[in-house]
Amino acid sequence: MGNYKFILSGGGTGGHIYPAIAIANELKRRHPDAQFLFVGAKDRMEMEKVPQAGYEIEGLWISGLQRKLTLKNLMFPFKVISSLMKSGKIVRRFKPDAVIGTGGFASGPMLRVASGKGVPCVLQEQNSYAGITNKLLKDKVAKICVAYDEMDRFFPKHKIVKTGNPVRGDLVEMTADKNEALDFFGLKTGVPTLLVLGGSLGARRINQLIADNLDFFQKTGVQLIWQCGKLYIDEYAKYNSDTVKVLDFMNRMDYAYAASDTIISRAGAGSVSELCIVGKPVIFVPSPNVAEDHQTKNARALANEDAAILLKESELDAKFEKVFTDLFQDKEMQKSLAENIKKLALPNATKDIVDEIEKLIGNATSK
Numbered sequence: 139m140g141n142y143k144f145i146l147s148g149g150g151t152g153g154h155i156y157p158a159i160a161i162a163n164e165l166k167r168r169h170p171d172a173q174f175l176f177v178g179a180k181d182r183m184e185m186e187k188v189p190q191a192g193y194e195i196e197g198l199w200i201s202g203l204q205r206k207l208t209l210k211n212l213m214f215p216f217k218v219i220s221s222l223m224k225s226g227k228i229v230r231r232f233k234p235d236a237v238i239g240t241g242g243f244a245s246g247p248m249l250r251v252a253s254g255k256g257v258p259c260v261l262q263e264q265n266s267y268a269g270i271t272n273k274l275l276k277d278k279v280a281k282i283c284v285a286y287d288e289m290d291r292f293f294p295k296h297k298i299v300k301t302g303n304p305v306r307g308d309l310v311e312m313t314a315d316k317n318e319a320l321d322f323f324g325l326k327t328g329v330p331t332l333l334v335l336g337g338s339l340g341a342r343r344i345n346q347l348i349a350d351n352l353d354f355f356q357k358t359g360v361q362l363i364w365q366c367g368k369l370y371i372d373e374y375a376k377y378n379s380d381t382v383k384v385l386d387f388m389n390r391m392d393y394a395y396a397a398s399d400t401i402i403s404r405a406g407a408g409s410v411s412e413l414c415i416v417g418k419p420v421i422f423v424p425s426p427n428v429a430e431d432h433q434t435k436n437a438r439a440l441a442n443e444d445a446a447i448l449l450k451e452s453e454l455d456a457k458f459e460k461v462f463t464d465l466f467q468d469k470e471m472q473k474s475l476a477e478n479i480k481k482l483a484l485p486n487a488t489k490d491i492v493d494e495i496e497k498l499i500g501n502a503t504s505k
């Protein structure tokens with residue numbers, strides 16, 4: 139088969155970057171000779187995480203539009219023009235066979251230019267509420283791979299394919315052994331273990347909640363793996379002990395999931411997709427600070443199926459201890475939450491997305 143060339147564009151947070159990396163890895167597995175170029179935003183997390191994953195990346199001078207009048211906003215039109223011009227140069231030079239956008243503002247100019255030049259484009263929308271960049275691109279692209287039902291509220295129905303969100307291979311297979319995982323974190327076997335996840339950046343309110351409840355967890359007999367985020371590690375590292383393991387960011391999420399019996403998590407789309415595959419009882423505390431409150435919508439989609447518990451930040455003070463104790467004491471509830479969340483897993487997402495890309499470039503056969 140020919141030497142395909144793919145551009146992957148998206149970023150800003152882990153939630154847009156990891157799906158792009160998972161798609162690139164699967165394309166590479168099927169087409170070892172293919173060439174890849176990532177296009178992100180100049181000063182964001184992708185400029186570090188993409189090279190770590192072994193891919194080349196170019197940064198555009200672009201950022202989101204803010205609601206207030208700021209210097210950043212006044213610069214916005216210039217950033218858009220500069221990014222469109224740079225994207226044009228990249229497309230002319232690299233000549234991609236397909237461009238894949240995974241959300242975040244950097245993918246806006248890139249996919250707009252590529253689609254205008256007739257390059258087949260695919261979008262991947264992780265959330266149950268579509269992001270602004272993807273909404274702006276919906277008429278320009280050929281296919282839109284989504285993870286939730288009823289996305290025809292945002293996108294043309296005939297372009298939508300429900301694939302789910304790409305999840306890293308080691309998490310899909312989940313071969314990690316529980317005792318080995320507990321040992322990895324320096325925790326005891328046979329003790330109920332709670333995993334606390336704040337999303338790729340960490341969550342201030344969840345960190346406060348855990349710090350306030352450390353005595354409660356000790357009395358309940360629970361040990362903790364607590365991912366507090368890079369921004370908060372200096373504040374919370376002091377709580378490290380035999381039964382509480384505080385970490386900024388974990389590279390071995392497979393161990394974190396394997397070690398835990400119960401999970402408290404933000405409801406970023408990637409976290410939600412992984413937790414469906416993991417199949418354990420989860421209490422979601424969605425971030426109220428994201429566009430259109432989409433994390434609450436992500437979590438509600440699961441809570442409506444009795445597949446997880448949803449606790450809003452505003453309810454934590456009044457309800458957390460009771461909700462946690464009820465779950466902790468009720469083995470039946472734990473079992474049914476675990477079974478129900480697993481039913482919502484879409485473990486073939488990455489493969490299905492790559493199938494769609496291959497169909498577009500007229501090569502559905504070589505796997």
Ligand SMILES: CC(=O)N[C@H]1[C@@H](OP(=O)(O)OP(=O)(O)OC[C@H]2O[C@@H](n3ccc(=O)[nH]c3=O)[C@H](O)[C@@H]2O)O[C@H](CO)[C@@H](O)[C@@H]1O
Binds near residue numbers: 154241337388391
């Ligand atoms: C604050 C914010 O803007 N959050 C958004 C961001 O979430 P965020 O960047 O937190 O992304 P997700 O929840 O989608 O995914 C987090 C990813 O980070 C990984 N991970 C996390 C912690 C850790 O220690 N190690 C690790 O590897 C997880 O395994 C997962 O793969 O993008 C998501 C997808 O568009 C959105 O739904 C979220 O609303």
